[in-house]
Amino acid sequence: MRQSENSHAPLTGRRPVALSAAVALSAVLLAGCGSRSAHGPAASAGGAPCGAPIATAAAGSVESDGLAQDGVRIVSVGRTCVEYEVTNQGGERSDVTVEFARRSATGAALDRLTATVTGLAPGATERKRTELAGGGPHRPGAAPRVGIARVRSVPSAEAPQPGGPCPASGLRLYADQGDAAMGLRVVGLVLRNCGTSPVTLDGYPQLELLDLRHRPVEGVAILPGGSQIATGTGADAPPQRIELRPGEGAHATLVWRNTTEAGEPVNVPYVRVRATAQAAPVMVTPELDLGTTGRLGVGAWAPDDGTEPVPSRPAG
Numbered sequence: 001m002r003q004s005e006n007s008h009a010p011l012t013g014r015r016p017v018a019l020s021a022a023v024a025l026s027a028v029l030l031a032g033c034g035s036r037s038a039h040g041p042a043a044s045a046g047g048a049p050c051g052a053p054i055a056t057a058a059a060g061s062v063e064s065d066g067l068a069q070d071g072v073r074i075v076s077v078g079r080t081c082v083e084y085e086v087t088n089q090g091g092e093r094s095d096v097t098v099e100f101a102r103r104s105a106t107g108a109a110l111d112r113l114t115a116t117v118t119g120l121a122p123g124a125t126e127r128k129r130t131e132l133a134g135g136g137p138h139r140p141g142a143a144p145r146v147g148i149a150r151v152r153s154v155p156s157a158e159a160p161q162p163g164g165p166c167p168a169s170g171l172r173l174y175a176d177q178g179d180a181a182m183g184l185r186v187v188g189l190v191l192r193n194c195g196t197s198p199v200t201l202d203g204y205p206q207l208e209l210l211d212l213r214h215r216p217v218e219g220v221a222i223l224p225g226g227s228q229i230a231t232g233t234g235a236d237a238p239p240q241r242i243e244l245r246p247g248e249g250a251h252a253t254l255v256w257r258n259t260t261e262a263g264e265p266v267n268v269p270y271v272r273v274r275a276t277a278q279a280a281p282v283m284v285t286p287e288l289d290l291g292t293t294g295r296l297g298v299g300a301w302a303p304d305d306g307t308e309p310v311p312s313r314p315a316g
Helices: 056-061
Strands: 072-077 081-087 094-103 109-120 125-131 145-155 171-175 179-181 184-193 199-202 206-210 221-224 241-244 248-257 270-274 282-284 295-298 302-307
Touching: 072 145, 081 094, 109 125, 171 282, 206 295, 241 248, 241 302
Parallel strands: 221 295
Antiparallel strands: 072 081, 081 125, 094 109, 094 145, 171 184, 179 184, 184 248, 199 241, 206 270, 248 295, 248 302, 270 282
């Protein structure tokens, strides 16, 4: 991403996250510290037990303690692992991503890690286990704490696939980690033709803004280009017709500000994206914290230079 000419600080490369700063992370003690991110499907809960189970008597307070959220519940913890249950509370097969946060005994943020359960059937519950990094010997009073920071669920049929087999559509679409500085947010949409036939892009990606329950969010103006939000973000080029051959890629840019004035702030965790009006939808989670601005700038598709190997045929 290029830095905005309207901002006064460099874009930091961190993903904007619309979370409460007061997520409670008490009651769960782990030894060691350090930083580690675990992406992809969570590990099986088999093998040796993962620490001590959470006391049943504490079940009434697990929500406030950060031990349960949106169908995910931490059931036991150990010095190097956390075991948890994931329940699909929706009505379709879904990929559920859990983000865990660790803090020191004094409350200082240590790290975050994510794990994803894929293809979870409606109403089904799976128990999973994720390993935690051990950053040194246990010191009484200085052990970190862990809790559930965020849960996101997308239909498996619409889940982004940045790696692995080519989707049946022949198009690989996902959101990058984004940039944020001085209230300006920039997130890129990455598109790759991993199929065997050319695809024609016709200007702008098609967007549908969705709330936590995947319901449409009303009252937000989707603006063509990013110049009405800020210049120099990479979303300013005019639309063009692009023939995306197998192995070629393109990108588009979402731009917004999180300014909050009078009114109720609007947060949009999910965006359903179609590369073209006829393309299969992909649901991404850019975490749009739009404040009270009511505006989102969307750049046109622009071609990338790099290519990737093309499979003999798409998966599915």
